[in-house]
Amino acid sequence: MMELPKWIFDVMLCVSAWxxxxxxxxxxxxxxxxxxxxRFVxxxxxxxxxxxxxxxxxxIQALIFLIILFLVSKNSEVDSIITISSSWMLIYFFFRNLFAxxxxxxxxxRGFAQIELQKRHTPLMASIIIGFWWGMWHLPIWFTSxxxxxxxxxxxxFFMIALISIKIVMTAFYNLNKNLVIPIIIHQLFNFFIGLxxxxxLDLIMYNAILYFVVAVFFIIINPKNVLYGQKETNFRLQPLKGQGD
Known part of the structure; x- marks a missing residue:
């Protein structure tokens, strides 16, 4: 079977991500x-x-990365457990992950589905629902592993636990700041660190699942500023454009 050039695979990965x-x-x-x-964007x-x-x-994510790095290094027999060997490759890998x-x-x-579900469910429940379907959306990855x-x-x-957990973490921080840059950063660091x-x-996804699950449970328990549940009314609806509804 003919293998595609890496750059073509990367382009296809970006297109599918979008x-x-x-x-x-x-x-x-x-x-x-x-x-x-x-205006919506x-x-x-x-x-x-x-x-x-x-x-x-x-x-938080740097700490998780360092913990996983330590755990992998304890069981690794290779000289280096970092996949990137040069600064240029590191830069390329960073931006490839960002766009893909x-x-x-x-x-x-997050910008659409999370907000719409939060109109009918608590942010926590919306996160679990989206986390599940977000995981299912990555189904092709499972069978190419x-x-x-x-x-x-x-x-x-472990993949599903990791994604649902990180989705809860994303929601907590997004609702604390209400800027889509926050989940973009969390998503980017998750992908970037695991790829390094x-x-x-199997070990990598297991470590990520366990550690992000712990972080998610922590935020569920402390629920800062009721960002995951407990708000009497959560209204994320778009306001009418000027000149509409007058």
Whole structure:
């Protein structure tokens, strides 16, 4: 079987990552008749970014990365457990991940689906629902992992736990800042860090699932500013455009 050149695979990966946003853009006028998609997108980035939120996000994910790095290094027999060997490759890998995931997915999943579900459910329940379907959306990855049998079942289980957990974390921080940059950062660091470590795939997804699950449970328990549940009324509906509804 002929293998595709890596750059073609990367382009295809980017296109597939943007599919949810492409679908949302095509359906926008039916979902929000009379609304402007440009304004909709601007609204998602309109809130002033809070340095404390960004710093907390980066610190949590960096800590998870270091813990996983330590765990993998304890069981690794190779000289280096980092997959990137040069600064240029690191830069390429960073931006490839950015365009092949967070930038393409977050407007559709978080910018639209999360907000719509939060009109009918608590943010926590909305996160679980979206996390499940977000995981199912990655189904092709499961069957290209090279795993089979019980290992594949374990991989799928840990994969779903990891994505639902990180979705809860995304929601908590997004609702603290109301800027789509926050889930983009979380999504990017998750993908970027897991791709940096040269380890057993099943172990990597298991470590991520466990650690992000712990973080998610922590936020569910403390529920800062009622960002996951407990608000009497959560209203994320778009305001009418000027001149509408007058």
């Amino acid at each position: 599919s949810s946003t492409f679908a949302f853009v095509l359906l926008f006028k039916k979902i929000y008749p009379g609304q402007s998609i440009i 601007k609204d998602k980035f309109n809130s002033k970014l809070k340095f404390s939120v960004i710093l907390t996000v980066v610190m 995931g967070p930038l393409g997915e977050e407007l559709g999943w 090279g795993l089979m049998g019980l290992d594949l079942i374990k991989y799928i289980l 470590i040269d380890g057993n795939l």
